[in-house]
Amino acid sequence: MSPSENETGARFAVVGNPENRRVALFARAVTAAGLPAPRVVPWTGVLRHGRAEFAPGEIVRVDSPGENAEVDRLLRGVDDPTRVEGSAHWYTRFLTAVGGLRGGVRLDDPDELAVLFDKRRCHAVLDAAGVPVPYSPTSGPAGASVGGWDDVRLLMREHRMPRLFVKLAHGSSASGVLAVEAAGGGRIRATTSVELAPDGRLFNSLKVRRYEREQDIAAIVDTLAPDGLHLERWLPKASQHGRAADLRVLVVAGRATHAVVRTSAAPLTNLHLGGSRGDLEAARRAVETAGGSWAGALAVCERAAACFPRTLCVGVDLLPATGWRRFAVGEVNAFGDLLPRLTGLPGSGAEGLDTYAAQVAAVLRAHPALRTPARPQSIRHTQHRTGPDHALA
Amino acid sequence: MSYYPSHLTRFHGLPVHDFPTGPEGAERDAPPAPGSVAWRLSCLLDEIPFDTLWPRFLDEVPTEEVTALVLGAWWDDWDERGIDPVLDAITAEAHRFPRLRAVFLADVESEETEISWIKQGDVTKVLRAWPRLEELGVRGAEDLVVEPLLHDGLRTLRVECGGLPREAVRGLSGCDFPALHRLDLWLGTTWYGGDCTREDVDTLLASLGDRPHLRHLGLRNSDIQDDIAAAVAATPVVARLDSLDLSMGALGDDGGGALLAGQPLTHLTSLNLNHHFMSEALTRRLSETLAPHGVDLALAPARRSHPAQGRYVAVGE
Numbered sequence: 001m002s003p004s005e006n007e008t009g010a011r012f013a014v015v016g017n018p019e020n021r022r023v024a025l026f027a028r029a030v031t032a033a034g035l036p037a038p039r040v041v042p043w044t045g046v047l048r049h050g051r052a053e054f055a056p057g058e059i060v061r062v063d064s065p066g067e068n069a070e071v072d073r074l075l076r077g078v079d080d081p082t083r084v085e086g087s088a089h090w091y092t093r094f095l096t097a098v099g100g101l102r103g104g105v106r107l108d109d110p111d112e113l114a115v116l117f118d119k120r121r122c123h124a125v126l127d128a129a130g131v132p133v134p135y136s137p138t139s140g141p142a143g144a145s146v147g148g149w150d151d152v153r154l155l156m157r158e159h160r161m162p163r164l165f166v167k168l169a170h171g172s173s174a175s176g177v178l179a180v181e182a183a184g185g186g187r188i189r190a191t192t193s194v195e196l197a198p199d200g201r202l203f204n205s206l207k208v209r210r211y212e213r214e215q216d217i218a219a220i221v222d223t224l225a226p227d228g229l230h231l232e233r234w235l236p237k238a239s240q241h242g243r244a245a246d247l248r249v250l251v252v253a254g255r256a257t258h259a260v261v262r263t264s265a266a267p268l269t270n271l272h273l274g275g276s277r278g279d280l281e282a283a284r285r286a287v288e289t290a291g292g293s294w295a296g297a298l299a300v301c302e303r304a305a306a307c308f309p310r311t312l313c314v315g316v317d318l319l320p321a322t323g324w325r326r327f328a329v330g331e332v333n334a335f336g337d338l339l340p341r342l343t344g345l346p347g348s349g350a351e352g353l354d355t356y357a358a359q360v361a362a363v364l365r366a367h368p369a370l371r372t373p374a375r376p377q378s379i380r381h382t383q384h385r386t387g388p389d390h391a392l393a
Numbered sequence: 394m395s396y397y398p399s400h401l402t403r404f405h406g407l408p409v410h411d412f413p414t415g416p417e418g419a420e421r422d423a424p425p426a427p428g429s430v431a432w433r434l435s436c437l438l439d440e441i442p443f444d445t446l447w448p449r450f451l452d453e454v455p456t457e458e459v460t461a462l463v464l465g466a467w468w469d470d471w472d473e474r475g476i477d478p479v480l481d482a483i484t485a486e487a488h489r490f491p492r493l494r495a496v497f498l499a500d501v502e503s504e505e506t507e508i509s510w511i512k513q514g515d516v517t518k519v520l521r522a523w524p525r526l527e528e529l530g531v532r533g534a535e536d537l538v539v540e541p542l543l544h545d546g547l548r549t550l551r552v553e554c555g556g557l558p559r560e561a562v563r564g565l566s567g568c569d570f571p572a573l574h575r576l577d578l579w580l581g582t583t584w585y586g587g588d589c590t591r592e593d594v595d596t597l598l599a600s601l602g603d604r605p606h607l608r609h610l611g612l613r614n615s616d617i618q619d620d621i622a623a624a625v626a627a628t629p630v631v632a633r634l635d636s637l638d639l640s641m642g643a644l645g646d647d648g649g650g651a652l653l654a655g656q657p658l659t660h661l662t663s664l665n666l667n668h669h670f671m672s673e674a675l676t677r678r679l680s681e682t683l684a685p686h687g688v689d690l691a692l693a694p695a696r697r698s699h700p701a702q703g704r705y706v707a708v709g710e
Contacts, residue, residue: 160470187510236504242397321437322437322505
């Protein structure tokens with residue numbers, strides 16, 4: 001049955017890795033809303049054929065191509081999925097593949113994905129919109145380009161950044177991220193999940209390592225640099241019980257709906273690197289006790305998301321500065337919604353809904369006509385405070 | 394269990410209160426009574442330089458009533474000069490703080506700077522400036538200087554660090570603190586400058602023999618925790634203590650055995666040996682020996698990622 005023949009007219013498709021729990025969780029949310037199960041369009045097919053067609057009115061969700069060795073090989077051109085290298089290839093091929101998706105009603109936008117998956121461009125877009133971000137010398141097209149460790153050292157000196165994050169411009173899940181700190185007497189240290197093999201190859205590791213020999217740090221950065229690097233000042237983060245904390249805030253259709261606190265003894269808070277979920281209520285209290293505004297913190301995330309008006313949902317990494325009163329946006333993630341079993345914030349409109357159900361509800365809310373027989377249509381975000389009014393189609 | 398220090402929430406029996414530095418200026422709520430809180434000054438809260446922050450504090454808070462001061466980060470960008478210029482600025486105004494009884498230097502967390510990278514200075518300046526100071530806390534020990542002096546007010550001294558230099562330990566041994574009740578020193582690891590030896594520890598313990606009020610002794614977080622335990626087991630000052638803390642270090646059966654073989658410890662209210670590397674047999678003997686006498690014994694072993702991993706201190710870098 002083609003989507004246009006469906007009697008409700010509301011038919012979802014998801015481009016993803018069919019075996020991945022992201023796809024299963026989204027499908028469950030769709031069927032729970034009383035809609036037919038989404039058509040799953042595997043990334044392997046999109047990448048092999050270079051295109052995929054969607055029917056008019058078919059609502060198309062593009063999900064992460066991650067966690068699939070074959071897809072990873074097609075995107076990065078690297079045989080071992082644990083290798084760090086290849087993110088520039090990944091970026092080019094991913095955008096090409098997204099460009100091959102034709103028709104349907106999209107919940108994302110190729111141009112916005114191109115920004116979201118380039119940390120340098122993303123930083124510049126946020127900065128220009130007045131969203132607080134840590135200082136970066138590599139922001140946007142006018143930013144410095146980083147050819148290797150010598151350039152990093154130079155930028156650290158020129159921009160007075162003895163503590164900084166070195167990130168792959170197109171990396172995700174903390175892959176290729178180094179938290180670098182330098183002090184007098186030539187002391188230097190990099191904290192990272194990158195494992196430097198004796199032969200110089202780089203691997204993503206679940207163990208966070210500390211490198212204190214500059215030659216090792218230089219070897220890692222020199223190997224990463226051809227894929228593109230983004231540097232950001234290391235903002236001292238607030239803490240919970242002695243562990244550095246940040247927040248992942250999901251923004252759906254312009255509104256902050258879900259939030260988790262992540263805490264870690266290391267500067268990287270990713271959950272797969274030993275980070276753990278912190279206490280959200282305690283974070284909210286800490287903000288208000290410090291004289292800050294919790295609503296203001298969420299509004300920062302909504303302003304960041306408003307930079308991507310054609311993208312239904314983004315995951316914003318919000319960094320609370322030490323003292324819990326000021327905030328900056330670390331990253332905006334296109335596929336930041338994998339927060340299983342987490343339900344919506346009070347007053348967000350997503351109470352009782354997980355991240356996937358909230359997105360399905362937002363689509364249906366934005367366009368109730370989806371429940372009637374299909375016809376050419378568009379979905380309009382209604383809750384953005386800034387940015388152009390626009391169609392998702 | 395995380396041993397890494399986090400921001401103080403209480404100090405000298407008072408809640409810690411951040412002096413507001415934001416662009417909004419004055420406090421959102423009414424400011425607390427000056428003597429009812431421990432005032433924390435941190436340049437990283439709003440990234441303003443200490444040269445701006447300190448005069449603002451002097452202007453806005455009735456300093457004559459302040460009893461406790463907590464210095465957080467004194468750098469708004471990065472610390473090029475260490476704490477000494479800040480100590481000079483603070484002690485120059487000592488006459489404006491007649492009721493100051495407690496000072497903590499460098500209440501910073503690893504996100505602000507690693508503990509072994511904090512640039513300390515000559516903390517004796519603080520003791521000289523406030524003869525009635527009762528409590529001094531110090532985090533970080535790089536460039537820490539302790540000049541021998543007599544201070545008859547100090548009751549509590551605490552140094553948290555990844556490596557306490559031998560010169561600082563010797564300096565402390567040369568001080569005379571007749572009122573001292575609590576002494577808590579993290580000795581750390583040679584890797585981060587903690588290079589004192591058994592001999593230095595013996596000298597320090599001998600100097601404590603003259604302090605009649607000492608009730609709590611912590612000598613912990615050390616590479617040479619076995620040596621320290623052996624030294625403590627033989628030192629007379631232990632007989633006067635209520636609590637003894639030898640936790641966070643590389644304590645093994647040698648040190649645990651020395652505690653069992655040494656002077657009786659049954660009079661202690663508490664003995665903290667957390668983060669140890671002793672065998673089960675030895676910890677059982679410690680329990681059997683001390684628990685019946687009501688000693689509150691803390692014996693959580695150090696976590697090891699694999700059995701062959703060597704011994705290590707809880708807080709280094």
